[in-house]
Amino acid sequence: MKYLGQASLAVLLLAAGCTAQQETTAPPETAAATPEALAETAPAETLPPAPANRVALFGDLHVHTGQSFDAFISSVRATPDDAYRFAKGEKITTDGGYDVQLNGPLDFLAVTDHGEYMGIMPVMATPGSALSQTAFAKTVFGPDAENPAQSFQNVGLTIVSGDEIEEIYDRDVIDSAWQRAIDAAERHYEPGKFTTFAGYEFTAMTPVLESEIPAAANLHRNVIFRGEAPARLFSTLDSPNPEDLWDWMDAQRADGRDVMSIPHNSNASNGEMFASETYEGGELTADYAVTRMRNEPVIEITQIKGTSEVHPSLSPNDEWANFELYETFIGSAAKSSPHVGDYARNALARGLGLADTKGFNPFKFGFIGSSDTHIGAGPFIEEKFWGKFPADGADPAARHSIPPNGAMTWDATETEASIPADGVMVPNMRRLLAASQYSASGLAGVWADENTREAIFDAIRRKETFGTSGPRLKARMFASFNFEDGILSDPDLVANAYESGVPQGGNLTGTGAAPQILAWAMRDPDSYPLQRVQVVKVWTDADGTAHEAVYDAACSGGALPDPQTHRCPDNGASVDLTDCSTNDGTGVGEMKAIWTDPDFDPARRSAYYVRVLENPSCRWSSWDAARNGTPPNPDMPSTIQERAWTSPVWYNPEG
Numbered sequence: 001m002k003y004l005g006q007a008s009l010a011v012l013l014l015a016a017g018c019t020a021q022q023e024t025t026a027p028p029e030t031a032a033a034t035p036e037a038l039a040e041t042a043p044a045e046t047l048p049p050a051p052a053n054r055v056a057l058f059g060d061l062h063v064h065t066g067q068s069f070d071a072f073i074s075s076v077r078a079t080p081d082d083a084y085r086f087a088k089g090e091k092i093t094t095d096g097g098y099d100v101q102l103n104g105p106l107d108f109l110a111v112t113d114h115g116e117y118m119g120i121m122p123v124m125a126t127p128g129s130a131l132s133q134t135a136f137a138k139t140v141f142g143p144d145a146e147n148p149a150q151s152f153q154n155v156g157l158t159i160v161s162g163d164e165i166e167e168i169y170d171r172d173v174i175d176s177a178w179q180r181a182i183d184a185a186e187r188h189y190e191p192g193k194f195t196t197f198a199g200y201e202f203t204a205m206t207p208v209l210e211s212e213i214p215a216a217a218n219l220h221r222n223v224i225f226r227g228e229a230p231a232r233l234f235s236t237l238d239s240p241n242p243e244d245l246w247d248w249m250d251a252q253r254a255d256g257r258d259v260m261s262i263p264h265n266s267n268a269s270n271g272e273m274f275a276s277e278t279y280e281g282g283e284l285t286a287d288y289a290v291t292r293m294r295n296e297p298v299i300e301i302t303q304i305k306g307t308s309e310v311h312p313s314l315s316p317n318d319e320w321a322n323f324e325l326y327e328t329f330i331g332s333a334a335k336s337s338p339h340v341g342d343y344a345r346n347a348l349a350r351g352l353g354l355a356d357t358k359g360f361n362p363f364k365f366g367f368i369g370s371s372d373t374h375i376g377a378g379p380f381i382e383e384k385f386w387g388k389f390p391a392d393g394a395d396p397a398a399r400h401s402i403p404p405n406g407a408m409t410w411d412a413t414e415t416e417a418s419i420p421a422d423g424v425m426v427p428n429m430r431r432l433l434a435a436s437q438y439s440a441s442g443l444a445g446v447w448a449d450e451n452t453r454e455a456i457f458d459a460i461r462r463k464e465t466f467g468t469s470g471p472r473l474k475a476r477m478f479a480s481f482n483f484e485d486g487i488l489s490d491p492d493l494v495a496n497a498y499e500s501g502v503p504q505g506g507n508l509t510g511t512g513a514a515p516q517i518l519a520w521a522m523r524d525p526d527s528y529p530l531q532r533v534q535v536v537k538v539w540t541d542a543d544g545t546a547h548e549a550v551y552d553a554a555c556s557g558g559a560l561p562d563p564q565t566h567r568c569p570d571n572g573a574s575v576d577l578t579d580c581s582t583n584d585g586t587g588v589g590e591m592k593a594i595w596t597d598p599d600f601d602p603a604r605r606s607a608y609y610v611r612v613l614e615n616p617s618c619r620w621s622s623w624d625a626a627r628n629g630t631p632p633n634p635d636m637p638s639t640i641q642e643r644a645w646t647s648p649v650w651y652n653p654e655g
Helices: 035-041 067-071 081-088 120-126 135-140 148-159 171-188 242-254 286-295 343-359 390-395 429-437 455-463 493-500 620-628
Strands: 011-016 053-065 106-111 195-202 205-206 216-218 221-225 259-262 298-302 368-369 443-448 463-466 472-480 507-509 514-523 530-540 546-555 573-574 581-583 590-598 606-614 643-646 650-654
Touching: 053 081, 053 195, 053 221, 053 298, 067 120, 067 148, 081 106, 106 171, 106 368, 120 135, 120 171, 135 148, 148 205, 171 195, 195 455, 216 606, 221 242, 242 259, 259 286, 259 455, 298 463, 343 530, 343 546, 343 650, 443 472, 443 573, 463 472, 463 493, 472 493, 472 606, 472 643, 472 650, 493 590, 514 530, 514 606, 530 590, 546 590
Parallel strands: 053 106, 106 195, 298 368, 368 463, 507 650
Antiparallel strands: 011 590, 053 443, 195 221, 205 216, 221 259, 368 443, 443 463, 463 643, 472 514, 514 590, 530 546, 530 606, 573 581, 606 643, 606 650
C-alpha cells in the first residue's frame, strides 16, 4: 500500500463538528465541459448549475399506504397525504395507535403503493360500493367473512401468476386511486424545499419451484416519474415480465414522460434479479443491457426487508458482510439460499464478466436506500424503531425483542414464531415471523443541483447517489488518475475533483496508471461517529473468475491501515447493552482519503465503491431490551454498524 505525502495513501481526518466547505459535487455523465468552457459558448443565464455546488439530499422512494392491498388488509388506513405530512416533519398517529415523527424533515418522497389492485381493498370494504357486493369481498370483510387469510393469499397468488381476480379487478377504481396518488404528490410539492414524485410499485414475483414450502422470488420494482405521469399505470396484471414494463416505460418516454424503475430486495430473488438470462430464459444481449440500464440506473441496496449488498456465504473475507440479512422469501416461511444473482456486489462482477466476454454490461447500476414502510412512515432510527406494519410498533414482544409473557430472561423461551404446516403465512403470522428480521432502514441520498424533481431525478439518472441504512450520513466518491497533491485540504476540493476525475456513477478509461479514489464521509449529527471509510473493489480474471476485496482507506483517530491486511486498528469504540450507551473511542465526524489501488492490473475491468461505517451502536432490538430491563434476544444481532454505500465507478482498460 502506498501513501500520499509520506506514503501513497493520504488520509485527512477532520474533527466532529467541522463543517465541510464543499458538500456538493458530481458531473454530467459525458466528459463534459467545465463551467468555464460552457461560459464561452452559452449566455450566462442559460448556464447549468456548477457541479461543485451540488448538495446532499435525503429521501425515501418506497412508501406504502392503505391504498396497497397488503397494507389495507393489515389494518393500515394511512393516506398518501399522511405519508407526505410525515416526511415533511409532522407527527402522525399510526393505525397501531402510537405517534411517530422524524428527527427532521426529509428532502424528497415518493408514495409507491402496489399498482396491482391499487385502491381496490378500501372500496371493497366500503358498504354499498359495487365491489363490496362481490362474493370475494364477503370472504374478506364484514361479520360473515369466511376466510380472510386465504382470500389474502389468493390476491397474492394472482400477482405471481399475472392473472387477476376478475370480479374485483376494476380498472376504473385503480385509475381513480392512481390519480389520487398523483394529485397528492402535486399538492405536497414545494420546489426548493420538499420534492415529491408520482410513483407506484410493480410487484413482480415468480414461483420458487424447488421449495417444498410455497414461496415466490422477488422481482419488485418501484416506478418513479420525473414529472407528468400517465392516467393508467402498468402492473404485473398487465404482464409479470419486467422486460414488458421497460417497453411500456420506453413508450412513456417517447410520449414525453420520463420515468425509471428501481429494483428492490434482490436478496430475496432466488438469483433472478441479476440473472445470467432473460425473464423467459433467453440469452442476454446488448439490446437487453442498454434497455435495462436506460430504465433501471440504480437499485435499492437496503430497506426494511434487509440489505442486498453482500452475503457472508458469497463474500467470506468481508468481516462486515453479516449485516441486516433477511433470509426468508417474502410472504413465506421458506428459507432463501443466497445466489450470485441476489446481491449487488456479485452482480457488479457478473456485469464486468459480460462486458469482457460479450461487450455489454446490464448490471452497471448505482445505489440508493429506501424504507418499504407499509404505514406511510419509514422507521429510519434504531432507537425509535416501529417496524413495517402497525402491530410491529405496538408491542416489542410481538417483534421478539423482549421475552414473551413478562419473562425477564430468554432461558427456555421460544424465540421463533411457529410456522404453519403449509408454510404459507397469514398476515399476522407474516409479521410475527418476519419482524425480527426487519431493519430500521434505509434512505436514498443524492448529490443534486437543487431540491426539485428535475434535479433529483437527473442525479439518480446519472447515478450520483448513495444509500444509507437509516442515518443521514453523507458519502461521496471521486475517481481519477491524477489528483493533485494536497487536494484533500484544498478549499476548492470538489471543483478540482470534478475537473480531474469522475464522481460516483461515472466511468474511467485506462491510462496505465492505477486509479485513485477520493473517499469522503460526513457524520449524521443525530447518529454515531464514523469509524472507517472503505473502498470495495470488484474485478474479473481473464478466465472470467470474479474477485473482490475490501480495503480500509481511512481510519478514525488518524491511524493508518495495516499495509498487509488493509485493516484499521481497533478504535476503542464500544456499546453497553444494558442501557445502549456508547464509548466513542476515536470516532470522528468527518473523514477524507485518497486511496490508490495497490493490486491494480491495467488489463482488467473493475468496479469500485465506497462503504462508510459508523461506530457500533445498539440495534433496535437491543434498544427494546434495554428499555425493558432484559437481555437482547440471543437470536438477533445485538449491535449494528450503520453504514452508507456510494454508487460505483467503473474502470475500463484503454482501447
